[in-house]
Amino acid sequence: MKECSEIWCKFCGSHNIIKYGKSGKKQAYLCKYCKRKFVLNEGFEGFQNHPEIIASALDLYFKGLSMRKVAEHISNFYNVSAHYSTVYWWIKRYAQLIYDFTVNLEPELSGSWYADEMCIKVGGKWRWLWNVMDQDTRLLIASVVSSEREVEDARRAFKEARRFKSKPYEVITDGLHAYEEAVTEFWSRYKDERTEHKRHVRLCGDLTTNLNERLQGTVREKDKVLRGLKKDDSPIIKLMQAYYNFIRRHQGLGKTPAEAAGIGVGSGKHAWLQLMIRSAVHKLVEDRGRLP
DSSP: OOBOTTOOOTTTOOSOEEEEEEETTEEEEEETTTOOEEETTTTOTTOSSOHHHHHHHHHHHHTTOOHHHHHHHHHHHHOOOOOHHHHHHHHHHHHHHHHHHHTTOOOOOOSEEEEEEEEEEETTEEEEEEEEEETTTOOEEEEEEESSOSHHHHHHHHHHHGGGOOOOSEEEEOSOHHHHHHHHHHHTTOTTSOOEEEEOOOSSSTTOOHHHHHHHHHHHHHHHHHTSBSSTTOHHHHHHHHIIIIISOBTTTTBOHHHHTTOOOOOGGGHHHHHHHHHHHHHHHHHHHHOO
């Protein structure tokens, strides 16, 4: 039997997987570690198309194709009729599903964070996209859209960053005054372990936010294809964060930021599929836990 090292066991997380016959018309797998059988699309009930097709659609979209072109590609190569609005529905569905899964992960962060903001078009108007990133792992910790560039907006970014329950020993920002009060407020409670805020206004030197600038280049590439987002709380922001952290191999690291932080879900052509499966399984487990 052929081993499938890029498939995760939904029960124990082992890679020691082999193909194990069929379950109806679907490929079944056996985990050689826990001896349990499963199929890849458990947790994808209600979807007319195979999860592999949805994973391909997400990958193509975040590699620069528009939703219309993604739908055309699926029709040509998979003989599946999918409207571009269906592609958006997949994005919306998995943006929340993946976020709910990743928010419970505990990455190993360096403790040195970089925060920066950039302009993007939302609904035809200019908005601010705030990004917070870990220095060593390059993990994108938070991405928040706001209409203003004030203290309250900076607070939202750091509040989102605290979802990983990790406190940095330093936060490096540019010279924007909104950062100073926002950083002080969120970590002032630690009197014996206060976070140091380092501000700078230069484009060179040890304290530059060039790490975030490279991220902004990736965002601008996608924003050019989209011709701007439609709304501030667009699911594309969340899924773009997942793409940057879990799918796209970082050239400087030689791996994904998630792998560098110890929360990777695999790499290569099955990365989207693995992330989708683990997110779907996480939701199944949570839903079953809520049953009386």
